[in-house]
Amino acid sequence: MSEPIVRYNNVTKYFDDLQVLDGIDFEIQPGEKVALIGPSGSGKTTFARLLMTLEEITDGTIEVEGDYLWHEQDDNGDLKPASTDHLRKVRSNIGMVFQHFHLFPHMTVLENVMEAPVTVQGRDKKEAKKSAEDMLDKVGLLDKADTYPAQLSGGQKQRVAIARALVMDPKVLIFDEPTSALDPELVGEVLDVIKDIADQGDTSILLITHEMDFAKEVADRIAFFDGGKIIEDGPPSEILYNPQAPRLKEFLERFMNTQSSPE
Amino acid sequence: MSFWELIVSLLGQGLVITLLTTVLAAILALVLGFIGGLMRLSKNKFIRFIVAIYVEVFRGTSLLVQLFWIYFVLPMFGLRMSALTAAVLAIGLNYGAYTSEVVRSGIQSVDEGQTEASIALNFTRVQRMRRIIIPQAFIMMLPNLGNQLIELFKSTSLVALITLTDLTYQANVLNATTLQTTQIFTALLVIYFVIAWPMTKGMKMLERKMTEGRM
Numbered sequence: 001m002s003e004p005i006v007r008y009n010n011v012t013k014y015f016d017d018l019q020v021l022d023g024i025d026f027e028i029q030p031g032e033k034v035a036l037i038g039p040s041g042s043g044k045t046t047f048a049r050l051l052m053t054l055e056e057i058t059d060g061t062i063e064v065e066g067d068y069l070w071h072e073q074d075d076n077g078d079l080k081p082a083s084t085d086h087l088r089k090v091r092s093n094i095g096m097v098f099q100h101f102h103l104f105p106h107m108t109v110l111e112n113v114m115e116a117p118v119t120v121q122g123r124d125k126k127e128a129k130k131s132a133e134d135m136l137d138k139v140g141l142l143d144k145a146d147t148y149p150a151q152l153s154g155g156q157k158q159r160v161a162i163a164r165a166l167v168m169d170p171k172v173l174i175f176d177e178p179t180s181a182l183d184p185e186l187v188g189e190v191l192d193v194i195k196d197i198a199d200q201g202d203t204s205i206l207l208i209t210h211e212m213d214f215a216k217e218v219a220d221r222i223a224f225f226d227g228g229k230i231i232e233d234g235p236p237s238e239i240l241y242n243p244q245a246p247r248l249k250e251f252l253e254r255f256m257n258t259q260s261s262p263e
Numbered sequence: 264m265s266f267w268e269l270i271v272s273l274l275g276q277g278l279v280i281t282l283l284t285t286v287l288a289a290i291l292a293l294v295l296g297f298i299g300g301l302m303r304l305s306k307n308k309f310i311r312f313i314v315a316i317y318v319e320v321f322r323g324t325s326l327l328v329q330l331f332w333i334y335f336v337l338p339m340f341g342l343r344m345s346a347l348t349a350a351v352l353a354i355g356l357n358y359g360a361y362t363s364e365v366v367r368s369g370i371q372s373v374d375e376g377q378t379e380a381s382i383a384l385n386f387t388r389v390q391r392m393r394r395i396i397i398p399q400a401f402i403m404m405l406p407n408l409g410n411q412l413i414e415l416f417k418s419t420s421l422v423a424l425i426t427l428t429d430l431t432y433q434a435n436v437l438n439a440t441t442l443q444t445t446q447i448f449t450a451l452l453v454i455y456f457v458i459a460w461p462m463t464k465g466m467k468m469l470e471r472k473m474t475e476g477r478m
Contacts, residue, residue: 054379088385096383102376106398116384119394168384 005030011060022228033205035215038225095170099177101157103149110145135163155186172204277433291355296362303367321360329353334425350422369404409466
């Protein structure tokens with residue numbers, strides 16, 4: 001097996017006195033699609049937000065392609081907190097799609113997708129426009145290029161957000177409950193786009209979701225979080241149909257019972 | 264020169280000074296407001312402290328006293344300036360203090376998700392402020408900034424008291440020489456209103472234009 005693209009080493013996170021992650025070790029391989037499931041408050045979102053540098057790590061290290069994300073090595077090889085430049089360099093490998101989209105409301109759809117390539121990567125405007133249009137085409141929204149986000153449906157907003165993240169060509173793409181804020185009839189179009197990315201890309205995917213059927217369809221591996229730990233971790237068939245940990249069994253049972261429309 | 268010609272000519276000269284003071288002081292206030300507002304959000308405690316002192320001093324004392332102080336007291340320390348400079352400086356500093364609070368709260372009112380999305384797209388702090396946060400904050404600041412501009416415009420009438428020959432100063436001169444108090448001060452009232460009213464309308468239009476279809 002090749003070098004993992006992401007590696008968590010004994011990662012711990014506290015919010016003040018509250019421990020949300022408890023010494024987590026975890027690896028993601030290049031191109032691997034990993035779904036994170038678990039009850040709310042189990043730490044799965046914080047786990048992903050640490051990788052996106054939206055929360056600061058309390059203890060342990062995260063490596064991305066062998067580089068420390070939150071740390072730098074000084075001349076003696078000791079770890080010290082990363083400088084802003086170092087953090088940005090390593091972070092450039094990671095992208096994220098949020099539950100509530102967070103599109104830039106003052107920019108058109110096309111500008112939303114073009115903004116970071118031009119401003120952050122310093123790419124030529126014409127060329128960035130071309131890639132942005134390609135991405136919008138990919139998510140089926142090229143015809144909405146000149147509209148503002150306020151005029152889009154939730155599903156369309158999320159597809160733009162996906163295009164905006166993809167255009168930066170991240171090696172790892174995090175989806176934080178990408179369909180949880182959507183009306184039920186709009187979930188499908190977003191899942192289709194994510195499925196396409198998963199199928200064609202060599203992008204690694206970290207998908208936080210409550211859509212078990214979708215997790216099964218997309219993920220190579222599912223990790224079950226509870227109480228700040230990864231309790232069980234394996235291929236979807238094992239995790240969903242042959243769970244070992246009692247808490248996972250309980251979680252899945254409760255989950256199946258609350259599903260209104262079993263397929 | 265007839266009575267009315269005299270009135271129009273003198274008030275016209277005064278109006279030019281009033282508008283000049285307004286424009287220059289408003290620019291200074293806006294610049295100071297943005298610098299102050301951004302400094303107020305700095306991670307550095309010392310920088311925040313400096314701005315806090317500036318804001319509290321200029322909010323806590325009256326504009327008239329500040330005008331007097333800058334025009335009459337500073338020269339005793341060797342800092343001599345024209346009445347126009349003193350007026351622009353005092354009004355700009357005073358309104359800049361208020362504006363910095365408008366800027367700070369405007370920036371803070373931008374959804375946290377915008378910052379997170381910018382981090383996820385790897386913007387630097389400066390890029391994030393310039394491209395994402397401030398453009399959105401500015402739209403939310405507009406109603407307050409508009410109110411402040413009108414307040415500032417009206418407050419320029421105080422500069423007559425440091426001998427700047429603005430609209431109010433000229434009206435006073437005319438009043439003293441012609442004793443036509445009713446006509447002159449009514450004209451003064453109407454002129455201030457005729458300037459302020461389109462300002463209000465203009466700000467509303469700008470607001471509408473900037474939010475159309477977007478928010």
